[in-house]
Amino acid sequence: MAQKASRWMRHVSVAAAALAITGGVAMAQELKQVTVVLPGSSAMAWYPMIVAQQRGFFEEEGLEVTIKSLDGSGAVLQAMEAGRAEFGAPGPGPVLNAVARGADVKFFYNLFSRGLFVLAGDRNDGIESAEGLRGTQIGVSTADGAEVSFARSALASVGVEPDEYKFVTIGQEGMAVTAFDRDTIHAFAASFTGIAVLKDRGVDVIDLTPEGLDLFGNGLAVRGEIYRDNPEMVAGFAKAIHKATKWGMENPEGVLEDGETYNPQEVERREYARALLDTVNQQYAPIGDNALGYLPESGWNAWHKSLLETGELDAAIEDLSVVYTNEFVENLEAK
Structure with a gap:
């Protein structure tokens, strides 16, 4: 009798486990x-x-x-x-x-x-405002990223026209450090996380972002x-x-x-x-x-x-x- 009870309990346990497993699968399938x-x-x-x-x-x-x-x-x-x-x-x-x-x-x-982006410069370049970026090259991570729209808008707010500067697609922040060192760029349209990387790698960052942007x-x-x-x-x-x-x-x-x-x-x-x-x-x-x-x-x-x-x-x-x-x-x- 005890043996039969023991076998029955084992069957119940197996069935319960199977139900739990199939139920878990069902729940997983219900997730979109x-x-x-x-x-x-x-x-x-x-x-x-x-x-x-x-x-x-x-x-x-x-x-x-x-x-x-x-x-x-x-x-x-x-x-x-x-x-x-x-x-x-x-x-x-x-x-x-x-x-x-x-x-x-x-x-x-x-x-x-x-806002996510900053128009960052290297203080050693001597450029102290966005207006000073006329005639320069500005680094961006991607050619069609949000930083491009941000940079154009920021520069336009102080009267710097699109034909007065050039964007250079340079990739991520590490490449921006090299580009600053080689004077390939004089500003970098970077996210604040990018600014943290630039500072961490020795760039003396100056924020050139014009004030009053509602972006x-x-x-x-x-x-x-x-x-x-x-x-x-x-x-x-x-x-x-x-x-x-x-x-x-x-x-x-x-x-x-x-x-x-x-x-x-x-x-x-x-x-x-x-x-x-x-x-x-x-x-x-x-x-x-x-x-x-x-x-x-x-x-x-x-x-x-x-x-x-x-x-x-x-x-x-x-x-x-x-x-x-x-x-x-x-x-x-x-x-």
Whole structure:
């Protein structure tokens, strides 16, 4: 009798284990698999995606997210348009250009409310303002990245015309150090993470960015058909990013830990990574009374006006609401 009971219990245990396994598989199958493409490989700059993945915030929203790093906003938008990614983190300038030529994307969350890029010079060159860049070459990482739109807009704001300087595509920050040394460039349109690298490698950086620019930086965009046909997915993605950003602001050591899964080299030098993360959180912080993730109309108008003035946009986009929405952020704040 005891033997029969023992065998029965073993059968129950095996059946329960099988049910747990098949149930787990079913749950995994229920997760919607999506890809988000980033315009760089910095774990600190894009930590909300990494934290949301590592801490299970995406999974809570029914999403299994693959994070891929590309080279610049142009590559991000190309991947989205080609159907290789549902979400991306492009800059507003490239998004406006893409929509103007017929791309179907929607910007729905603001990450860098205080801007991502800086027009950096080497103090040893003797150039002390953006106006001094007339007749010079300016380094950019990619020919069609958000830094190009930013640099054109920044220079136009102080009257420096596009035919008064030349862009040189030089790649990442390490190449910029060499280019400064050889006088190949006299400024570099770099992200603040790039500025940290330049300083770390001995460049005496001077910030040549004109004051008063109302140009926010990269945020999150989604393919248009997903925005229209599956807004619940976009809402879930936004909710996970929102939660991860707030969590990261309160748990910097946790961000460093999660960042090691994405870019261990960046996090290897802890003090450098902490300083970088602190700067990221400063750039993420909302301006004024705006909610975290909010996309300001004034910022879109500033980008639009600047791109028209510099000739990057051939014609005005009559209704900028086709480019962006705050509905998901507003819903988050209302809860």
